[in-house]
Amino acid sequence: MNPIVLHIDGTEEKGSDVVFCAKEGMTDITVMADTIPSESTKHVTGFLEQYKETFSSPLVVVRDMSQILERCVTEVFPDIPQQIYHFHFVKNLGTEVLRDIYFNLRRKVINTRMVP
Incomplete structure (x- = not known):
């Protein structure tokens, strides 16, 4: 798979696991999704490492303003630029x-x- 514009985000209802998604930014197609216990550094980093192993590094990561997401993306994709939704x-x-x-x-x- 060629490198893509990767959009990442999680959503949850109070008391539930987080549904965390990775979408291809140009088509809005979900390329990977999983439920994780929380949007913590440990779980998001694990999700991103699995993405990298499966698909390689993206061209850019688009994310919300979460400092946790910023740290996780920097750790897993250190040379990849990040943008905010x-x-x-x-x-x-x-x-x-x-x-x-x-x-x-x-x-x-x-x-x-x-x-x-």
């Missing part, structure tokens, strides 16, 4: 950078009784 970047931009603006606007709207 735009969705996660914009979401965090809104909650972190624009937090004061948001809360001030929200307070003004509530004070005008436009929102109960």
Whole structure:
């Protein structure tokens, strides 16, 4: 398999294992998925090592802003660039950078009784 743009992400419901997926970035086809007990360094590194053994190294890894994912990708694919999902970047931009603006606007709207 030729190197790909690799998207990695995990999803879970409270109290459940994490469904961790590796997708080919251009087609959005899931090339590998597994359930892992948690999105910990140990389990994510194991998943990525299995991916590397099966498919080789990707061209780039696209991931969320998790520091754990950053460390795991760096450990398993030390020379491969990493990018952040735009969705996660914009979401965090809104909650972190624009937090004061948001809360001030929200307070003004509530004070005008436009929102109960």
